[in-house]
Amino acid sequence: MSQPTTRMLTRIKAVYLFIRDEGPVSTSDIAEEFDITERTVQRDLNILAYNDLVVSPSRGKWSITKKKVKIS
Template identity: 60%
Template sequence: MKTSTDRMLTRIKSIYLYIKKRGSVSTKELVEEFGTTQRTIQRDLNVLVYNKLVDSPKRGKWTTTNRKTKVS
């Protein structure tokens, strides 16, 4: 069984890859896709923003940054 930290990191990685694939997504879209609360998605996005992996050029819309990543 995965720990809550493992689940969180897996979800954050999935959110990043989803945004990267789609180009631009809304917070609402992420809530519906991942079946979590808006607050959980916002916390996950804050981690991605802190690491300069996503940006919100317009309120509620998210895109990935040009930062190089290596996803394993």
């Protein structure tokens, strides 16, 4: 994998773990935690949501789903 792809996947994993550990969080909470733009956060969340790993039951607050995840 290319360096940018590896960096992106590492960030997405970190975002997932942050949501798991901190409970429902907003897009701006994630952007602030990782010092990235809200647009970048939204792209990462779209990938996680597409894979059924996160959900936003109330507008703007994200939490993980009950889907089993193996983290390595």
